[in-house]
Amino acid sequence: MTRRCPAWVPVLVLVLTVAQLAVAEWVPGIERFADKAFGARLVAYPLLMSVVPFLWWLVVKRRHPDRHPPYGAFTLVMLPFLVDVTGNSLDLYDALLWWDDFNHFANWALLLTGIGLIICEQVRPSWAVVLLVTGLGAVLAIGWELGEWFTFIRHGTELDTAYEDTLGDETLGTLGALVAGIVVARVLSRRDTTG
Template sequence: MTAPAPYRCPAWVPVLIIVLTVGQLAVAEWVPGIDRFADKAFGARLLAYPLMMLLVPALWWIVVKRRRPEEPAPYGAFSLIMLGFLADVTGNSLDLYDSLTWWDDMNHFVNWVFLLTGIGLIIGAPVRPAWARVLMIAGLGAILAIGWELGEWYTFIRHGTEIDTAYEDTLGDETLGTLGALLAGLLVTWRLRGSDTVR
């Protein structure tokens, strides 16, 4: 009796995540009179978010698929990478950033767990020993958290109403993002035990 084939995330899952994200961004940018979307750089997000969501899949296709055409695409990892963008936009659509004081902090932590778990599942398997994999994923998460905060500052904080509290908020967000990435490193290492690849 042969073992069942491992579950693979279907391709429509990351496609659905992109469609839901871009749809909400389009509403935020082009439907007038919705106050919760004001001064939050949704025009920039409408361009940047799809590009960032598709960056890792595009790199995977260029680097991996060219060398190993038979390699199945890691749609589950792609979905995890994209999920944080959907959560961020949905939080704005449902006005959770303004109605729930803890939403922004939770978002930075959880979204970095999603993002770095997805990235870690794609690039983490060859890294040995396990502690080096955890540190690599956590370090990459810290770098991305700093980059994200620089992007937020440039697009809407420096000329916005949050400039007085930006320093403390930025330090908190970077810390939460790094802790989320550390958890992602632990999750990826646990998931990859005894397995060379995860899809």
């Protein structure tokens, strides 16, 4: 019997993320949260965290009512938002020079592993899984950077360094997605051989 992730795990990730966002938005005087659009994040992050589970329930569960929800994959999709908010809560973006770069790589690896495990069940051969997950990760990295530009950069103080940072972030996100693609291809390959 396969061990499954319990339903409470992605719920806990969502609750921890929203709780930190609420503190960042509503508790006054915490300098590390200033000018980082936590009001927008308080709305956007829970919505973005819920997109994949919502689409899974809408599409897959309606067609296959007996299928068990992939709570582990949902958790992987949600974890990058928790990691980002926790990094802000612990002031890691300012305290550790490499934290932002690490986030773009690791969070895209987590996000795309979760998405890949959901959307690639029927995709073969393995190289197609890697290509699909990496390409989707690159598109999402570009979209994320456009969102950051619109939210933080276009009228902010980071305009002088934005181009170089954006290219680096997109590259690291795409590399994280490549790692995710390899992981997903291996997991699916093992599932195929073990039945």
